[in-house]
Amino acid sequence: MIAEGVPGGKQDPRAALEGTRPGRQMSAYLQHLAVERGMALNTIAAYRRDLARYATFLQARGVGSAEAVDGRTLTDFAQALRDGSDGGSPLSARSAARCVVAVRGLHRFWALEGTTPDNPAVDLHPPAAGQRLPKAISVAEVTAILESVPTETEAGQRDRALLEFLYSTGARISEAVGLDVDDLHLERPEDGPAVVRLFGKGSKERIVPLGSYAANALDSYLVRGRPVLAAKGVGTAALFLNVRGGRLSRQSAWTVLKAAAERAGIDKPVSPHTLRHSFATHLLEGGADVRVVQELLGHASVTTTQVYTRVTAETLREVYAAAHPRALA
Structure with a gap:
């Protein structure tokens, strides 16, 4: 190491x-x-x-x-x-x-x-770090990435389900690949809407709803794709499996997204966290309350989530400057 x-x-x-x-x-x-x-x-x-x-x-x-x-x-x-x-x-x-x-x-x-008599680091302060705005991509770009995934194979069905899941829930990639099948609750008339149980930083648990596109992709993967992949392994509860039937790694999940972005013709850097940023930004642009987005993302403090409001404000300023006849002298 x-x-x-x-x-x-x-x-x-x-x-x-x-x-x-x-x-x-x-x-x-x-x-x-x-x-x-x-x-x-x-x-x-x-x-x-x-x-x-x-x-x-x-x-x-x-x-x-x-x-x-x-x-x-x-x-x-x-x-x-x-x-x-x-x-x-x-x-x-x-x-x-x-x-x-x-x-x-x-x-x-x-x-x-009691290892030391006092704390000499009381007045030690971290250097101020410039606040970097999250890099979100547009709804059209997200859609192009998701729809670029071929689903003729079991691995393709898994890939589509994974990417739909990441954008639908805003989950961290570590949360997604750490999921077990039992953490997923797909919609059934007798059971209610589709939700997933995620375990975030510090093993904090939260329940996040699943959109219909993600739920349908996951249902298809669980019925057609996962059983074939699971048969190649020794048995695991993991939701997303690799081609050997074991749990999918974070590195492999990143590769899945990179390949999809290339097929979609997206020439800007795209990572699994890009889908998380885009999830939050698109929700706020659609009128969601920042505290609701905080709960969905699993942020301990709303201050962390409020950075996304700056992203949407930047977008508004750009649109205003381009469209309003008296925005620029």
């Missing part, structure tokens, strides 16, 4: 943490995040990489324990993240902010656990 951002770029994050006393003290924090806070594995992996860089920095500075860290050390580390003066790759403001957040959480944990 390559430790992105760790000086030298070649050290395994686990080895970096176990190689020094501060690093070993950091491992207790990661265990706390995984066991007591229930953080997602991907989030834990990102924290481990960030803390591995911090552990290597402390070792280079001759800091032999958590108790020896002071405010100057923390300030110098935050600067090193931006300029690479510790030998690591310079990080963007957004990546550096994530790393600083990990370090602040670490020192808060150490202080609460």
